Amino acid sequence: xLKLDSVSKIYKIGTFGGKELCAVNNVSFDIKDREVVxxxxxxxxxKSTIGKMILRLISVTSGHIFFNGENIASLKNNGLxxxxxxxxxxxxxxxxxxxxxxxxxxxxxxxxxxxxxxVSGKDWNIKxxxxxxxVGLNPDIVLNKFPHQLSGGQLQRFLIARALLLDIQFLVADxxxxxxxxxxxxxxxxxxxxxxSRGLSILFITHDLSLSYYISxxxxxxxxxxxxxxxxxxxxxxQSLHPYTKMLMxxxxxxxxKWQENVEAKIDRTMQPGGCVYYERCxxxxxxxxxxxxxxxLVQIAEDHFVACFGYKP
Amino acid sequence: xxxxxxxxxxxxxxxxxxxxxxEHANFNLGDGEIMGLAGESGCGKTTLGNSLIYLAPPMKxxxxxxxxxxxxxxxxxxxxxxxxxxxxxxxxxxxxxxxxNPTRKIGKMISELLQSRKINYKELLSVxxxxxxxxxxxxxxxxxxxxxxxxxMKQRIVMVLSTLLNPSLLIADEITSALDVSTQKSVAEMIxxxxxxxxxxxxxxxxxxxxxxxxxADSIMIMYxxxxxxxxxxxxxxxSPLHPYTKLLIxxxxxxxxxxxxxxxxxxxxxxxxxxxxxxxxxxxDRCPLAFEKCLETPPFVEIEQGHFLACWKEGAPxx
Amino acid sequence: MTARSQxxxxxxxxxxxxxxxxxxxxxxxxxxxxxxxxxxxPYEPNDFxxxxxxxxxSEFWLGTTTFGEDVFTQVVYGLRATxxxxxxxxxxxxxxxxxxxxxxxxxxxxxxxxLNMLTNIILVIPTLAVLLxxxxxxxxxxxxxESLFIGFTCWPWVARAVRAQTFSLRVxxxxxxxxxxxxxxxxxIFSEIAPNMMSYLLLVFILxxxxxxxxxxxxxxxxxxxxxxxxxxxxxxxxxxWSALILGSxxxxxxxxxxxxxxxxxxxxxxxxLDEVFNPKLREM
Numbered sequence: 001x002l003k004l005d006s007v008s009k010i011y012k013i014g015t016f017g018g019k020e021l022c023a024v025n026n027v028s029f030d031i032k033d034r035e036v037v038x039x040x041x042x043x044x045x046x047k048s049t050i051g052k053m054i055l056r057l058i059s060v061t062s063g064h065i066f067f068n069g070e071n072i073a074s075l076k077n078n079g080l081x082x083x084x085x086x087x088x089x090x091x092x093x094x095x096x097x098x099x100x101x102x103x104x105x106x107x108x109x110x111x112x113x114x115x116x117x118x119v120s121g122k123d124w125n126i127k128x129x130x131x132x133x134x135v136g137l138n139p140d141i142v143l144n145k146f147p148h149q150l151s152g153g154q155l156q157r158f159l160i161a162r163a164l165l166l167d168i169q170f171l172v173a174d175x176x177x178x179x180x181x182x183x184x185x186x187x188x189x190x191x192x193x194x195x196x197s198r199g200l201s202i203l204f205i206t207h208d209l210s211l212s213y214y215i216s217x218x219x220x221x222x223x224x225x226x227x228x229x230x231x232x233x234x235x236x237x238x239q240s241l242h243p244y245t246k247m248l249m250x251x252x253x254x255x256x257x258k259w260q261e262n263v264e265a266k267i268d269r270t271m272q273p274g275g276c277v278y279y280e281r282c283x284x285x286x287x288x289x290x291x292x293x294x295x296x297x298l299v300q301i302a303e304d305h306f307v308a309c310f311g312y313k314p
Numbered sequence: 315x316x317x318x319x320x321x322x323x324x325x326x327x328x329x330x331x332x333x334x335x336x337e338h339a340n341f342n343l344g345d346g347e348i349m350g351l352a353g354e355s356g357c358g359k360t361t362l363g364n365s366l367i368y369l370a371p372p373m374k375x376x377x378x379x380x381x382x383x384x385x386x387x388x389x390x391x392x393x394x395x396x397x398x399x400x401x402x403x404x405x406x407x408x409x410x411x412x413x414x415n416p417t418r419k420i421g422k423m424i425s426e427l428l429q430s431r432k433i434n435y436k437e438l439l440s441v442x443x444x445x446x447x448x449x450x451x452x453x454x455x456x457x458x459x460x461x462x463x464x465x466x467m468k469q470r471i472v473m474v475l476s477t478l479l480n481p482s483l484l485i486a487d488e489i490t491s492a493l494d495v496s497t498q499k500s501v502a503e504m505i506x507x508x509x510x511x512x513x514x515x516x517x518x519x520x521x522x523x524x525x526x527x528x529x530x531a532d533s534i535m536i537m538y539x540x541x542x543x544x545x546x547x548x549x550x551x552x553x554s555p556l557h558p559y560t561k562l563l564i565x566x567x568x569x570x571x572x573x574x575x576x577x578x579x580x581x582x583x584x585x586x587x588x589x590x591x592x593x594x595x596x597x598x599x600d601r602c603p604l605a606f607e608k609c610l611e612t613p614p615f616v617e618i619e620q621g622h623f624l625a626c627w628k629e630g631a632p633x634x
Numbered sequence: 635m636t637a638r639s640q641x642x643x644x645x646x647x648x649x650x651x652x653x654x655x656x657x658x659x660x661x662x663x664x665x666x667x668x669x670x671x672x673x674x675x676p677y678e679p680n681d682f683x684x685x686x687x688x689x690x691x692s693e694f695w696l697g698t699t700t701f702g703e704d705v706f707t708q709v710v711y712g713l714r715a716t717x718x719x720x721x722x723x724x725x726x727x728x729x730x731x732x733x734x735x736x737x738x739x740x741x742x743x744x745x746x747x748x749l750n751m752l753t754n755i756i757l758v759i760p761t762l763a764v765l766l767x768x769x770x771x772x773x774x775x776x777x778x779x780e781s782l783f784i785g786f787t788c789w790p791w792v793a794r795a796v797r798a799q800t801f802s803l804r805v806x807x808x809x810x811x812x813x814x815x816x817x818x819x820x821x822x823i824f825s826e827i828a829p830n831m832m833s834y835l836l837l838v839f840i841l842x843x844x845x846x847x848x849x850x851x852x853x854x855x856x857x858x859x860x861x862x863x864x865x866x867x868x869x870x871x872x873x874x875x876w877s878a879l880i881l882g883s884x885x886x887x888x889x890x891x892x893x894x895x896x897x898x899x900x901x902x903x904x905x906x907x908l909d910e911v912f913n914p915k916l917r918e919m
Contacts, residue, residue, distance in 0.1 A: 042494035057810050081816040089814055096807040101829055107811065114816045151585060159811075181354040182522065186566045187581040193574040207495065214568040214579070237570060251499040253525035255552055255569055259499060 001201050002054065002087075002170055003030040007063035009049050009225075023049045025225040025277075026063070028298075031170070031201050031218075036193070038204040038212035038233075040248075041222035047205045048092075050222075051172045054203065055089045056080065067170070085115060088163035092175035094155035098147035104155065105143050107162045115166060131161040135191055153184035160191060164198075171195065174205045189215060209252045213237055218304075221245050224277045227298055231305035241307045243284040276310070286311030315384075316516040317343035317366075317483055322378030322389075324365040332374070333589045335361040335540050339378070340615050341623065343483070348509055348517040350527030350548070353537035354586060359520050360408065362537070363485045365389060366518075367398075367405050383482050400431055404481040404514070408488045411468035414460040421456030424475055438478060445474040445513070449504055466497035473504060477513045484514040488521055502530045524567065528552050533621070536560045539586045539597035542615045546622040556618075556629040559598045596626070604628045647911045654907030660900035664893065668717055671710025679703065679711040679864040687883045697885035700876045708864050709889050715777045715865035716847055716897065719784065723846035726785025728839050731792025736823050738793070739800025746797070757790040761849075762858075769858050777860045780853065784846050792838055799834060803827045833912040837905055844901035851894050866890035 009024040024046040031037045041047040052058040054065060056072060065072045067087060075083050091097050098104055108128045112119065119127070129139040135157040142154055150158070156176050163171055173192060177185040192202060193215050206212050212219055213233055220230040221244065229242040240246045250260055275292040276282070282291065290310050298308040319341050326333035335358040343349055351359045361373065366389060369375055375390035382402055388394040407413075415423060424442065425435035443453055449470040460468060469489055477484055486505060490498040509517060519531055527534050528548050535545040536557065544557040555561050562582045572579065584601035587593050593600070595610040602609070608627040615625040618633035648654055677683050684702040688694060696705035738749040765783065772779065803809065804827065812822045828835070853859050854867020855874075873879070873887035 042496070052810075055810075055814050057813060084814050084816045089810075091807045091810065093807055097811050099808045099826055099830070107815075110812065110815045110817065182524070182563060183354060183566060183582040184585075185581070186568065186579050189568070190574065190578060190581075208568075209495075210568045210570045210572075213570045214572055215574050247496055251495045252570070253495075253498070253502075253523065253529050255525050255528055255564070255567060256571070259503070259529045 001031055001033050001035075001068060002203070003066040004028050004050070004054075005064045005066065007050070007053065007065060008061050009046070009053060009058065010061045023225050024053070027222075027225070027227050028063075029220050029227065029230055031203060033201060034196055034199055035218060036196060036202045036204055036216040037218045037220060038206055038216035039220050039222060040206060040209065040212055042207055044224065045222040046225040047207075047222050048174055049225075051089065051174045051203060051205050054172055055087065056083070081114070085166045086169040087172070088166060088168050088170075089172035089174065090156060090159045090163065090176045092178055094152045094159070094179065095147060097159060098155065100147060102146075104145055104147045104150055104158055107158065108165065111162060111165050127165060128161075131164045132158075134164060135161045136187065137161065151184070152180045153188055156180065156188050157191065160188075160195070164195075168200060171200055171202045172205070173202055175207070177211070178206070178208070209237070209248060210254070221248070226277050226295075227306075227308065228278065229307045229309075230298075231302075235302070235305045239305070241301070241305075241312050242278075242309050243282050243311065244278050247281075247283075276308075284309075284311045286313075315342050316345045316347065316382065318379075318381040319366075320379045322362075322365065322380060323376040324361055324369065324378075325374045325376055326361070327372045327374050328590075331590055334592050335589055336365065337540050338612070338615070339542055341535060341542065341545055343516050343518070345515055346509060347533060348505065348519055348531045349545075350524075350531035350534040351518055351520045351537065352522065352524050352527060352534060355522065356539075356586065356589070357537045358540040358589075359537050360487055361540075363405065363487050363518060363520050364407075366483075367395065367403050367485060368392070369395075400476075400481070401479050402481055403483045403485070404476040404479075405485040406472050406476050406487060406489050409492075410472045410489075411465060411492075414468065416460055419457055419459055420463075420471060424456070427475065428478075433479075441478060442474065445478070448507065448511070448513075449474060464497075465493055466501060469493065469497075469501050470504060473501070473508070477508055480513055480515075482515045483518070484508075484516075485518045486520065489519075490521065490526055491523070498526070499529075502526055506530050524552070524564065536563070539592065540589050541597055541612070542623070542625060543598070544622075544624050544626075545615075550622055556622075556624050557626050558602045558604050558629065644911060648908075651907045651911055653903050654911065657900045657902075657904030657907055660896055661904065664713060664897055664900075665717070667710060668713040671713065672707075675704065675707040675710065677704050677707045679708045681707070687878075687881070687886065689883075690885050696889050697883070699872070699886055700878070700881075700883070705869075705885055705889060708869055709866070709893060712864050712866040712869055712890060713893060715860070715863060716850070716894065718777055719781045719850040719865075720843040720847045722778065722781035723784035723788065723850065724839065724842035724844075726782065727788035727846065728792055728835075728842050729789075730785065731789035731838075731842075732796055732835075734789065734793040735796025736800055736827070739797040740804055740819065740823055740827070742801075742804075749793070750797075753790045753793050756787065759787070761787050765853060765858050773861075775859070775861050777863055777865065780850060780860055781846070784849050784853075788842065788845055788849065792842060795834075795838060796831075799831045800827055803830055833908070837908055837912075840901055840905045840908070844898045844905075847894065847901075848898055866894050 005028055007024060007027045008022065011021045011023055013019050013021050027050060039047045039050060049058060053060050060073060067083065072083060099106065112124050116124065132139045132142065137154060137157050142150060147155060177188050180188060189211065195202065204212065204216055216233055218231065219233050219236040221228050221236065221242065223244050229236060229240065229245045236245065237249065240249050274294060276296050279291050288310065296308045296310045298306050300306050301312065319339055322336065322339040324336040326335050339362060351362065353359045365373060366380060369389050370392060380387040380389050387398060428435050428438060446453055446455065451467060451470055455463065455467065455471065490502055493501060505517060505519065508514060519527065521527060531548050533545060534548050534551040536543045536551065536559065538559050544551065544555060544560050551560060552564060555564055566579055566581050568579060582601055587597055587600065596613050599605045599609045606628065613625045613627045613630065615623055616630065618624050618630055624630050680703060682702045683704050684698050686702055687700045688698045690697040694704050694706065696709060698704055734749050734753065738746040768783065769775065809822060809826055812826050850859065850865065851867035854865050855871050857871055859865055859868050869890040870887050878886040
């Protein structure tokens with residue numbers, strides 16, 4: 001359904017744009033129909049940038065994104081509008097997603113005005129109420145309120161209901177439950193998983209591994225803009241190969257396992273430009289000179305399992 | 315017993331009335347105990363932490379006693395708390411690491427802070443350096459500006475600073491929330507290490523993330539809507555909790571190994587009550603599957619087994 | 635708190651704010667005078683109604699000029715010119731500033747850099763020098779020409795302020811939300827971003843209004859003002875030219891000077907008052 005082909009995003013920084021900052025480097029992966037793929041990374045890994053590039057909110061520096069075979073960079077006016085009919089997003093901060101001076105249901109009215117101007121107001125209200133019930137909200141309680149009168153969980157469901165009003169096929173969910181409370185976040189997560197049965201594909205962007213395991217079939221691990229490992233969720237979690245993935249696995253606080261004493265990475269600042277992005281922090285015994293010199297390519301090592309590390313020998 | 319809190323009640327004053335954010339808190343903290351304090355946002359955990367050290371308006375002291383190492387703490391008197399603050403009891407507030415003055419070098423910042431407490435920076439320098447070694451930071455950081463440091467490094471400096479005088483109690487408020495998983499782990503482990511070497515006696519570790527508490531805490535206390543629900547050893551809270559809220563909360567947490575397609579987790583239906591005019595009795599009543607008439611009275615927070623405290627009429631009944 | 639009660643609260647504080655009440659009262663007085671003033675006088679501003687300068691009397695309320703023109707008539711007609719300059723000049727400056735500020739702030743990048751350069755260039759051009767050149771070429775200058783000139787030179791401050799505000803608002807998620815709703819850029823600017831800075835824009839407009847009036851008065855006073863009509867600044871210019879100061883005809887220059895000071899002062903007081911109403915932190919408790 002959605003395919004990223006060698007996508008990069010480079011920002012020019014500094015006065016006169018002299019320096020370059022590579023936020024996303026040569027990322028390729030695809031998302032099939034009815035598939036939930038999670039994009040896992042820490043802050044600054046470029047995971048949100050990828051989500052925004054898919055939503056055409058940020059331009060792509062090089063590479064292409066294809067949606068159902070069509071390059072999304074070429075979409076204009078009506079083509080782009082049609083794209084948004086099928087591809088939608090929900091962001092991390094529910095309160096910032098609403099214009100604070102308007103009522104929350106304005107997000108529905110915008111969809112009405114922009115996409116379905118011909119539908120009568122009455123029919124539209126019925127559609128909105130149906131959509132709200134689908135996401136588990138009571139229209140009588142949540143409609144006609146200002147954003148600050150609703151809870152974070154309600155606001156996020158609102159945005160999912162908004163997306164459902166369109167002929168949505170693909171949803172970018174960018175950290176949508178990280179700001180919600182424990183007792184309500186699981187319901188939003190379940191709702192997202194249920195959408196799959198409606199034929200949706202989802203890109204689930206998160207830093208929380210257990211959430212990713214709960215909901216997705218496939219996981220992509222990002223480190224400083226580079227894909228270091230990707231594949232079927234079970235393989236990533238139980239047969240992790242990249243030292244970074246392994247480190248994440250042992251660092252995530254779990255309720256069924258205690259933290260192990262981890263090997264402190266020897267901080268090695270001798271890295272030359274062009275080496276492996278993880279070189280500095282890598283504590284693998286396989287670490288060698290090659291790692292410092294050239295970036296390891298992402299290679300397939302099993303069905304549905306890719307890793308970018310010289311240390312791995314099949 | 316390091317800390318004893320009895321019947322502590324603190325309200326928030328707002329234009330629309332008093333918010334009952336902490337009511338009748340009764341608990342003890344043993345020497346060397348790391349107690350995790352968990353609950354949803356707005357449940358009063360930060361209020362509890364702040365009221366032990368800096369009870370400033372709009373917070374309003376209603377009643378209660380607090381004793382630290384057997385000595386009564388005048389928590390209602392901001393002035394008199396000065397002799398305890400930072401020396402006997404210390405806090406790492408939420409967002410502390412982002413509150414550093416960007417125009418001051420770290421060393422200068424520490425020296426100014428110590429000066430305001432009338433403590434000589436030079437005399438403490440050796441301790442500072444020793445502590446920096448402990449958290450694996452180079453001594454150079456004293457000559458650096460906050461902007462040159464990563465989030466994890468800043469959090470460690472804040473930790474060193476707040477425990478310089480070996481306080482009896484450290485309150486750590488959400489110190490790992492804004493960090494990446496790898497840094498989160500090292501900062502959390504630092505707390506344990508500091509406790510082990512006596513940099514502070516006991517710790518209240520406030521967080522919304524129960525799984526971190528399972529890693530580092532000795533005991534866990536769960537709060538709900540301004541009331542204490544349950545306190546026990548971490549094993550008990552995680553594996554055999556009694557309070558219905560704790561049970562539902564723990565069971566709703568996604569874990570690695572649990573897939574939606576295989577096992578669907580459920581959340582807790584409903585929302586917490588507003589604390590402006592809170593309902594009488596147990597505040598979890600409306601969302602509780604076990605609620606009955608008796609829950610219209612506030613259940614007392616009582617010890618039902620050695621070290622296991624519970625505020626629930628139903629689950630507590632067999633032990634009464 | 636609902637937005638309705640927020641509005642009510644705003645109104646409550648607005649009515650209670652002394653600065654706002656004083657400022658608006660003064661402004662209303664002058665606006666009223668501008669409207670009904672010409673009905674109160676039987677003369678035209680440049681009519682020679684008597685011979686020579688006379689102090690205020692029951693016949694000539696504010697006295698007459700050296701040429702025997704009625705000062706009161708000149709003031710009420712001059713007020714009209716003042717308000718026209720304020721509205722047209724200030725309004726035009728506001729409009730250009732908004733356009734440039736929104737464009738630069740919303741699109742950023744190269745668009746922003748280009749517009750920013752333009753803004754800075756206009757900012758450093760010595761207005762007076764340009765006006766001298768223009769005055770040399772234009773034999774007849776009207777109040778509208780003057781307003782246009784002020785409008786075209788006073789917008790950079792607006793543009794800068796609006797650009798900064800737009801910058802901080804455009805990165806908010808609700809703007810992204812509007813974009814993925816297929817909303818057109820201009821629609822996003824006017825229906826999502828601009829409403830969030832309404833109170834701010836009102837304040838900016840008031841400052842522009844006052845600024846334009848002051849600039850016009852300065853230009854008139856040094857003789858670069860309109861040639862075919864009367865204005866408060868022009869009155870003062872004439873008063874000085876014909877040595878009213880030395881001859882002691884205080885009634886010639888005090889009324890126009892006082893009117894300008896009062897209007898601009900009232901605008902600033904209103905501005906401060908509104909600021910306190912919009913910004914709860916500044917409210918006097």
